[in-house]
Amino acid sequence: MIRILHVITDLGLGGAEAMLHKLIAHHDRGKFIHVVISLMDLGVIGARLQTEDMEVYTLDCKRGLPTWQAIRKLRNLARQLRPDIIQGWMYHGNLAAWLVRQFASGRPPLIWGIRQSLDRLSNEKWLTRGVILANAGLSHQVDAVVYNAHRSLEQHQALGLSGKTSLVIANGFDTNLFSPSSMARATIRAELQIPDTVLLVGLIGRFHPMKDHHGFLQAAAELVRHRDNVRFLMAGDGVDWGNPLLDKWVKQLKLAEHVYLLGCRDDITHLTAALDIAVSASARNEGFANVIGEAMSCSVPCVVTDVGDSAWIVGDTGVVVPPGNPPKLAEALEALLGLSADERQRMGMASRARAVAEFSIKQTTDRFEAQYMALAT
Template sequence: MIKQLHVISGLGTGGSEMALYRLLSSGLGHRDQVYVVSLLDAGSIGPLITGLGIHVVPLNIGSIFRLPLAILQLLQVLRSFRPDLIQGWMYHGNLIASLAAALAPGAPALVFNIRQCLYDIKAEKSTTRYVIRCNRWLSSRVGVVVYNSTLARQQHEAFGFSCTHGEVIPNGFDVAVFRPNTVRRRLARAGLDAATDELVIGHVGRLHPIKGHASFLRAAVSVLEQRQDVRFALLGRDVFPDHPLLEGIIPRGLMRYFVFLGERLDVGDWMQGMDIFCQSSQAEAFPNVLGEAMASGLPCVATAVGDAPSIVGETGILVPPQDPRALARGLLTMLDKSSSDRLALGRAARARVARCFSLSNAVARYRDLYTRLVR
């Protein structure tokens, strides 16, 4: 059994954090042989990982002044656990994983994990730009740089990341967890106060300009100008209509058509109440929520960013990013389809995830990678 140390930027609710939890909960490593180090606190995902019997060590690096104590804490973990392999997650996690590999006894294997595309480094914060450049310099010194999308690998290697150490392992989804369920659908629609003849369009994502919430709301308002048998359900941290990034987009008279649920860990349950899923991001690598929605049997309207085109295939509608009018047209096209046609697209989407993006396949690929590197 390979002793794994995972170093992740944080454990708040997010796609990368949930990806790590799902891999661990699906048997990536034995609970006594895995440690997870969070550069921040335990967040909302930390308790879930702890519930698996896996050690979670929050370093609580809230400022540069905390760094010396955090390194001492990391050293204690390395000396007591003596990992065979150290897996970084995201840019900051990769950087500290490199430090851990240098400090650890026994020369453990080192793996980076890149979870986003790199459309334009100028769009990143100055400190993040520095960390990305450090990742670039270190990329030739690691065993493998794992990317969760083909486009992410292409963009990072074009930026100067090692071309000989890259490998793509797409996100995986448990189709036994994300699946249509009539009981959960009834409960979710009751929670959304959705009438029987209303079609619910869902959107999931933390509030960040890159997720395109403003475009989605503008598209939703355009949709409501043509039909009123629609309800929009939004889930995500800080996603509320009075937030400065969203304030004023929805006219007061249309507010009754929107439900804002905030940050939720039971996203799969709420997806059961949806009829259509929308992903409106300006940039992505491999959007987790898109795979979750497809596994749940939902037809999707998505922006053609990252690997979304290869994920959706022919099972949904793709539109250009940052174009609310195109997004509205895509949603109206999906709404105008018959119920049976939407259900058929949803079944095809679910079958595509089961065939191409299963969680069991992702776990097997990580296991094979770790075994290869440690040997």
């Protein structure tokens, strides 16, 4: 059995955290044992892993620089757990994984994971910039750097971040779990009291400037000026009426009767399947947006901004617009809303076919496990 020790920044509700959970949930239990260290607390994903009888350890760091106490705990875990392979997730997790290898006996192989694109280093906070540059400086010591997006690989290599091997492993999805569902559509529409004659456009993702919720709302405001049969669903951490910025934007744009702010939900599969159109409006730094793959798997047509690998993900099954351009986003949405239901359905079916062919969780897990086997021999 090969013991993989994953080191990740935190285990909250994020794309990297979700991908780690899926990888562990679908791994070959006859060949691999997975153990996780979170630099911060347990989080929602950590709690789920524990209920699935996975080993999860936390350092309970706060955001910012680690404490000596956390470093000592990391050293002790490195020696106690005796990993065969160490895998870092995200910039801070990568540095901590490098440190684990210094503490561990036998200098096990080290994999790093880069989960975002990097349009401009200057966009990052000063501490994050330092961590990214530290990644670049140490990357020649890393056995493999795994990116989830081709554009991310190109951008980081231009910065000097290049391990002994660099490769892209796209995010994967459970295409049986994320699938078309007339029942989910009916259930969500009944909950929100949305008539069948109204079209539902959704943006699912945590509240963060890079996700550009404001731009999405500006596009929505443009659409409702000449359409009364469209509503906009938004969900994710911080995406609720208790968010003062969202509340202000919705009121300023006169969208209160057209927008649903649902916050964190545990029925994302149902929300996604209930949509007529899914949107990824990210302005920057997206690598491989999970919400795009999930929507495609549910046969929901997508409009995405040209950030990270979003354009490549949808291929010819979706619509791509420039980031940070609400008028273009509104124009693309209007084009899809203007299609017949049959035309949107055909577009959605093509999206699902691409998701099943290219982005199944089995394919992703197989690619990671092939990398583990190559490094373990």
